[in-house]
Amino acid sequence: MKKHYPCGNSRREFVWEMGAGFAGLALTSLLGQDHFFDRVSAAAPTNALSPRDGHFPVKAKSVIFLMMNGAPSQVDTFDYKPELRKFAGMPLPADKEYINSGNRKVGFLTPEFRPFKPGGESGLMISDYFPGIRKHADKLAIINSCHADSHAHGSALVGMNTGSTFIGRPSLGSWTVYGLGTENQSLPGYVVMMDKRGGPISGEPNYSSGFMPSTFQGTLFRPVGNPILDLKGPAYVNAKSQRKQLDLLAKLNEKHLNARPGGTELAARIQSYELAFRMQAEAPEAVDLSMETQATLDAYGVDGGITDEFGRNCLIARRLVERGVRFIQLYSGGGHLADTWDAHVSIENNHGQHAAEIDQPIDALLTDLDERGLLDSTLIIWGGEFGRMPFSEGKNAPGRNHNPYGFSMWLAGAGVKGGQRYGATDDFGFEAVEDRAHVHDIHATVLHLMGLDHERLTYFHQGREESLTDVHGRVIKEVLA
């Protein structure tokens, strides 16, 4: 029965979530040699991360969210605005109201810095910043009418990740693994990989599980070596001595449990050690690219150059998808200003660099997933926390200020109807005017694509059924295949 309503409409489930533990796992550990776990597992609780069906069947099994930290400019990337050329050098009409974030200089309407060209059979117009992604135009559903609640990076990013610019709510990834669990119990269900230049300025709230247990928290993955904190002990502890210690631990815990019949909480903890051992073996393997062919590495741009880092992360993302990780988020841009997509000073310099870092890797990721048949079961999301102004920052200045009133994101892969643009900004590319898509609508759509109803995916918290989209959100049916 449980399967049909995994998402907690009840007090009972609320209670369950609080004590959720790992169990029901294949009993393969070294500690299982004496069939110890066979004896305790029957009494152990079901795992909060065990995979479960959503509200309705869908193709998507995994999500890769390509987060463009710092906010790319829509009129220079995916929002083709030939009209803007007519207005070049003119101010934005006075009746367009906006907050001038940071009291920056206000210049004049400025058309795209690099030309747009049609891609694929659909002929979707995509900027020359992304010649690689353009090859996949027929896979993309570009949403040109996104809008957000904040013009400040920190809170807008938290908004894009959690639905609220107020900190403390669970992120999209947390809701997804809360609703669906994850396929591979030896790896985290929700993995976040930061840009090595830094994390988002608003930090942990971006991948937090908020009021849910930390089981649903995003796990920061490091792209080299041991991807998870504490996965390996200090160097001086060798495998053999750890083995000894684990045997001791097993003995201590087993005797302790034997004297305490019915101690399911103790059994669950013993099993968590088993999982830890498996993670020690499997997680480093997931980031180990030595088994990839040179051709694959080349395709992703893992070559020590400008594409190396994001290419590596995209390739790891594919490996994680293959291994059944539910939700993966990759950051492009980290820290402040020029290290992110925050192109106040120069679109060309900033986007030129950042687009070059990610275009080839994303091209490779889409191709690779497609060739492996994984794109049918993987949802790709691309976007930043908001967009940028169609006008420059000062006369003849080549940068653009923040703009939460209209910006673009795109979806591709499982369940997405590609080769289309949805919604539109005004003639200036300034604000979403047609089929406006709020962050809540994006979230509702993503959950829908994952087989989850954003209104039914609720978590009982202190007397209220909380949901990702609160009382808002609308599934954008037009982008569904």
Added chain:
Amino acid sequence: MPAVTQVFIAGLSLLITCSLVPAIYADDAQAEKVKDNFFTDEVFPILKSRCLSCHSHEAGKAGGGLVLDSRNGWLKGGGSGQAVVPGKPDDSLLIQAVLFDGLQMPPGKRLPKKEIEILRQWVTIGAPDPRQDMSPKADPKTLWALQPIKNYAPPRVRNKMWPLDDLDRFVLAKMEQAKIEPNDPADRYTLLRRVTFDLTGLPPTPEEIQAFVNDTADDAFAKVVDRLLDSEGFGDHWARHWLDLSCYADLADISGNMLIRDAWRYRDYVIASLNADKHFDQFILEQLAGDLLPYQSNTQRREQVIATGYLAIGPWILSNYIKKQLDADVVDHQIDRIGKTFLGQTISCARCHDHKFDPIPTRDYYALAGIFHSTLTTSYDGPGVWSQISHHELPQATITTEEKQSIETQLADLRSKHESHSAKLTDLLLQLPGATNANVLTTKDAVEANVRDVNYSVSFDAAPSVWAAEIQATNTIDGLRIDFIRPDGTTLHSIIHKPGEWRRTENSQTFKPASYTYTGDGSGPVTIRISVSSPANDRFGGAIDNLSITAGDKEVLNESFNFVTTNAITSKQAHTNLSVFAKTTLQGWIGMGVNHSHAVEHEPGNLALQLFGGTQTNLAAAKPASDEERGLHKKAIEIQFKLDAINKRIESLEASQSPEYALAVSDVPTPTDSPIYIRGEFDSLGDRVPRGFLSAVSTTHSRAIEASDSGRLQLAHWLVDPANPLTSRVLANRIWQKLFGTGIVSTVDYFGVHGDTPTHPKLLDYLARRFSVDNRWSLKATIRQLVLSRTYQTASSHNAVSSIIDPDNRLYWRMPRRRLSAESIRDAILAISGQLDSARGGSPLGLELPGNIRGLGGNVNPPTWGNQIADYIANRRTIYMPLKRERPTGELEILTVFDFPHPSEITGLRPQTTVATQALFLLNSPFVKHQSVMLAQRLQKDYSEDEQKRIIQLYQLTTGRPATAMELNEAKTFLDACSADFEKSAGNTNRARIMAWEQLCHGMLASNRFLFYE
């Protein structure tokens, strides 16, 4: 929440067992609850997704006249009659309709078989539907939590020997009714470990263990309890429970890292209040309205102002540029916090609409909102986007006149020494180019301002600093220095101008005029040199503008500082966003120092000269070229050291005198009622609602809120009003939950319609009365009674019979087995390894560490904290660690791993997870590994000769009892095997044995024996 696993198993098998429910549950209320859960979990989702869109008030549709959003709805039925006949699925139209038998519902789309089966089963078991009370809204007259607290006599029990306290009779009576035997008492080792962790969060020491097991007196346990309640550890532990509810953090805003300095005072206040057993009604009054309470002394006033940090500290998004939104969100959180913490009510739900279930109309929300809108929590004085958390200067703790005089004398002496040393240093620096960062500017041409016996007047405008960042503002030692130098290089006159300490009270950009005089001696035109008065400091000495020298009516110099030689704006200043022209020169002046001519555009087109002090590093790095320079350099460094020492003494003396601040609230000048924000939106306003309280909750009398009052004081009094049944019930339930694992009401933060109902309603009333009336809100007295009860002292062992009748232990036949909390794991490991630092209190941020205040230049954000935990903080108890406004990471990762609450969440009951990252942490983290080494060393030191004693001690430390003979043998076998292995790699028998010991210690710390207490 120890019994969760069983709860879940019971849940899984619910469908199979629900017809048996009445037999296995102890009383009818329990059975009802299980049935209601079945409705909520299984049936309601079907109704919601399949039916309610056409059959509910909320949807505004009643297809065929039928609504299915309440029990009454389907009882009354639609045009075709009653929709559900409890117990008779075949006679129920609803079932016929979903079977497409006649009626076809939902239209055209048959439900999946499973869902039909659930609906059938629901009707078969009598169609339990708890929604009968919630449509449209609960009646305050029937909601249990709003009923007056009754004075119940303890019930009669058969086993008269069992109860130790009257509360045991309430518990036992229920067990007897359910035919359950309570467990036997716990043994002394177990009991001592339990009570020590529960009361102090720490494990008992081996000495305490031995003392208790050997104490045969009748009151041995009572003595232990009194000792623990009197220990400082009590406050350290129980304050954390309170901070979980009050969203405490040491830093602010969304980045989690924005520097605020004084949050810790509130934390220390909570700890001290609990240790002093401040009665809870007073504790509540102070936290809500301490600033409005009368006081007898400065000390009391300080305490009461600091207490309001309860309202001032929270997850505020200070960078929210829509300040009305920020205010509305702050007020909403304050209402939410008070609602949940004291009343167990989700008042915030009424922000946008009347509460869906509980009797809280939107008007009530805005009655409370008016109180908090009339309270100053954050303020914005621009520019930039950042607001500040309201802070208040504290009255000085009382010192005697003699003490004050002595400090002043010392300060005067030190300041004059400081001046003369600074002058010497400046002179030396001038002879050592490249040795300073300090700004020193000298006029290119000498000025005709030295005619014999002429009185010159020097006037200028000075500001403490045009930088808002605190570290770059001046303190009392810093200032400007203007020297008038004769043609022969000697000094005719020096002006030292100290703008005075800049604290948060003064706008750092306010220029104030200053004037000085000197008399000429006729030795020739003077060169004017401007520098800082304290070249050794890495701070700004202040800003100067419009320097003019006059002799009578004649102006001999007029310098506006507006003309720089290059126009390159090198940066924007932090916070102020003012343009800075650095690394340039001012026309007419020669400069030195790395950043010389640091001109700042403080008004459009108006530059001022800003002066920066030198750095020690620069002096140390300078490479003097000649012997002469080397001599000067050495001398400069010597003076630098002297100055440094003087500075430190001045700063510490001043700190004892200088104002201290607390994050605290106050009333706004003109309190006003709040309008209703339609749909919760601040720009869509409705009627104003007079400030007041929840209409559904009783009080002994109404408390008028005068126009000039915010109403906080009245609110506080109302919370502790004897007729208010919620506060004492909610708090008594919280205390019970902390000691017994599960609340009598399991949803400890929510006593509303959708919350749990009490398993022992009479006991809850009894405890609430005892707490608030008999014990006059004394926490310690209440805890003492609870832990001295028989119920608290039972063993946690399994009982096959009892666990079938009451698998969730809701009747308290056993004490639960609980995992240690995150901070208890950390604190206990430190205590066991001997590394726990007993120092307490004070700022946790270590701001004196270099680099611990960041983000001072080049961007528009206020300073952030640099993440370094000072050595003197690192091994203290967890409550004294710095908390960012996000889940802890780095050295405090352990907290996040073990379910420490998010500091922005109101958390009455922490989740308790069992996940692999916890195992990884215990196995591999540097922290546990290091402490294992420390523990092995400690044992080696204490019992170097006797390995057996060491093992016994290890068991006592980690598990609260000595090792048994068998455990001794096992440990020895492990040590032998392990050291034999290590001998090959370590090549040294002693070293191998030590390594084996480290492994044994680590194993014990990672084991369930340590991690759980029972």
